[in-house]
Amino acid sequence: MTLPRLPLFVAALSLLALSAPASAEDVSGHQYVMDLGAGVMAQPRYPGSDETIFVPYPLIAVSKFFVPGYGQIDAENDTRNFAIYPSFNYIGKRNSADSNELKGLKDVDWALEAGIGLSARYDWIRGFVEVRQGFNGYSGQVAQFGLDVIASPTEDLEVRFGPRAGWGSQSYMDTYFGINASEAAASPLYDQAYHADAGFNTVGLAGSATYNLTDDWKLHALVGWDRLVGDAGNSPIVEEGSVNQYYAGTGLTYRFAFDLF
Template sequence: MMNRLGFSFVAAVLALTAGSAAAEEQKSERQYVIDLGAGLMAQPRYPGSDETILVPYPLIAVGRFYVPGIGDAGGSDSTRRLSVYPSFNFIGKREASDSDELEGMEDVDWSLEVGLGVAYRYNWLRGFVELRQGFNGYSGQVADFGLDVIATPTEDLTLTLGPRAGWGSDDYMKTYFGISAAEAAESPIYDKSYDAGAGFNTAGLAATANYKLTDTVTLRMLGGWNRLIGDAGDSPIVEEGSENQFYGGAGLTYRFEFDVFD
């Protein structure tokens, strides 16, 4: 899935879906099994940029998620199961000083995305969709879609690979890919405004590798490529940067298992 941090971050969202495969390999009777950690990610400076920066990012993998009256709704020890899990993402502030291509553009404040994901796994295949609401920097919605092939070459190693697609609402697209008349008047690069409307904005591939170092500590690696499409790909901001967005990172998580309800 893609990624939208401070620019184009995937972090927590990727870990929530890709990380759950490893969690499923370890059965637990606890109501909540959550892997928390952090890592470093190499990613575009901002959506559409051709510059790469290194940033810290959080890792969250949900193995089991108990909902009173329903039971285990996320993760699960079963390889044939529908699961529901929380989905979060953080997009850092984009400033005109970040790049020459943004000169004259208004700064975009940081955004927090909060929502839910639904996934279905059948043996070695898993599909998912995540929908999140944006707050602060923009007030629209985004959705991520994906399909993973899951392989476990060894007891401790889980690999995933699959296609990704991303969708954004009007407000999201205008915020990160649009150019207002006032910005065009101030910019030395863009001579006219650009209206980016709602629609699919990315298509690509993502891969993860999770290796259990101990029963509680897991090394997590991820990488991928996204192609900006639709109004995002046609944006003058992207034309000055790059339609191809690559990212890769690695980090460690620690597993927490606990009960909340009697």
């Protein structure tokens, strides 16, 4: 399963562009196979927060599709592949009234991140990078890097686990981890401004599992931990909250298979 940057880490996690364990229906010869569903995620209230909130999130996975003039692409059953896929993330509004640590700081409006992901899999190992542009709440860029070990303990269960790293542009970093002079003057906690430069802001681990309940229904689970580093980890906002960011989620998807050509 994207989703990080928190919150909401969700869409990057939920846009599975990863494959689930193959089911019997996959041999039907359909040109397109996708899994659609929804779940719930427990995650920090805002980047650097030590409070947890629960949020809904979508689950979308396209594992088999046909490209006219090129042919069939079967990312699910081909364990040696290269994939290009869309990557999205939604970050909820940060309201200064939500936490004592935010008093005096400006509200940060919700942000939508949209971009592209690239992945390469060779048998039991998969690496990926996702780059997204922020809109509304901030106007910079973020990137996430990951490496997964893939195992199938049973025919119906697939497990993935590996390290993660996140990067943010100056606009992203200053929006969520910086404090300007007027905010420092208004805050009862922060007595000076803090500027956060572009750079790597998280390192961590993530694990996910997908289980075939039936040929069509799948159960998904995700757990992860990110540690804020660099200018993000040194931010006074994070010092009042937590450098350790934990998240966990679960959801259900239903499989659709169809032909267009």
